[in-house]
Amino acid sequence: MTPPDYARLEADLREQLGPRGVSGDIRQREKASVDGARMSPIIAELLPLGVADLVAFPTTAEEIAAVVGIAAAHGVPITPRGKGTGNYGQAIPMSGGLVLDMSRARTIVEVGDGFVTADAGAVMNALEQAARATGQQLWMYPSTVHSTLGGFLSGGSGGTGTIAHGANHMGFVAALDVVTPASGGTLVHLDGEAAQAYVHNYGTAGIIARATVRLEPLQDWRGLYASFPDFAGSLSVLRTLGRLTPAPRLVSADTVHVTAQLPPDDAFPAGRSSLRMIADPAVVAEATAIIEAAGGRVEDVREGPQASPALSVLSYNHPIEWLQKSEPGVYFHVEVSGDALVDRIDEVHAVYPGSYLHIEAGHTVPIGMLAGVYESPAAVYAGIAELGELGVGVHNPHQWNVDFRLHETVDLARTTDPQGLLNPGKLNPAYDGPVKGAIR
Incomplete structure (x- = not known):
């Protein structure tokens, strides 16, 4: 050729x-x-x-x-x-x-009642700010607030807001404009279910050029920072706080060791486990009472439009990234979920000796990132199997193949990209990794 x-x-x-x-x-x-x-x-x-x-x-x-x-x-x-x-x-x-x-394609086309339409390179924080100006907010918000809309939807992520809505981008994505080799440089508009086929597949069946995503009424969030003498204290209240009404946008917690690696802040006192909430003002008093009754203390409650993004960037995999930066070349991570993260935490930590869990309240069960000391791929995969035996759901992040609706994407790409030009190497129909499927 x-x-x-x-x-x-x-x-x-x-x-x-x-x-x-x-x-x-x-x-x-x-x-x-x-x-x-x-x-x-x-x-x-x-x-x-x-x-x-x-x-x-x-x-x-x-x-x-x-x-x-x-x-x-x-x-x-x-x-x-x-x-x-x-x-x-x-x-x-x-x-x-x-x-x-696509990072220069940043136009926010329209903010309407319950939706925002923007080009793929618009950053999520800019969308949130545009929504706030109309009394609305994003229905789902990323932990990486400067990620682009197209990247957020094309990747395998969930986002802050999953306590109320789950990780289902089908509820978030209303419409997409995509382009494929078969479309010959023409945008193809897709609504509803038809649009979902292009979410989470890394652009292997079609590239998202513009998206319409869901908004909801604005809430005046508070950033609540609490601490406990140990991680067990934070775990003891995490699920209860996640079930408050109105639902928090985020409840997350870290071990004492991981907390010490986070960016310096007076709200992270030395030698204590950090618990953080993006909470509706209506539940701050109740949350404070729950925390104090369990032996914790509230370190600060912060207001203003930056309260939410400041805590979002300390969620999902970001605390583990800070841990990796503090001790380069030591740690790997796996994405985990399930009540066993609270109820069997000592057994969970024992799967990978020297491991640390970052945990968040999820839509139905806790979710998190478990960081372990890296030895070999075989040891990582063996630990994944052990975690499954403990009742922990695991998503293996250590592969680059599409693992969400894989076979549907392969079938679609045969029509939209018959030459295999879109992100080659990321859509292997024979992929059969040790664990597949999103947890968020």
């Missing part, structure tokens, strides 16, 4: 995007060819790394579509990219080709 003519492709892209809209500079190409996969020592060891041959920077959904059409006409692999905050190698161009950097 004749290799792609990248010089010709670059010329065609420059004609479409202008001279600043495409780059062949090696520094730009290398920067656009990595994401947060370093968080996994297994991925870091095994992932076939690639470097983009070109990087394109469209500024609108329509330009995103045009770029896909041009690259597909040249037979060039296309790897979509938002801010590169994913942790599983989704944005790494394993086959080289074109990295489609």
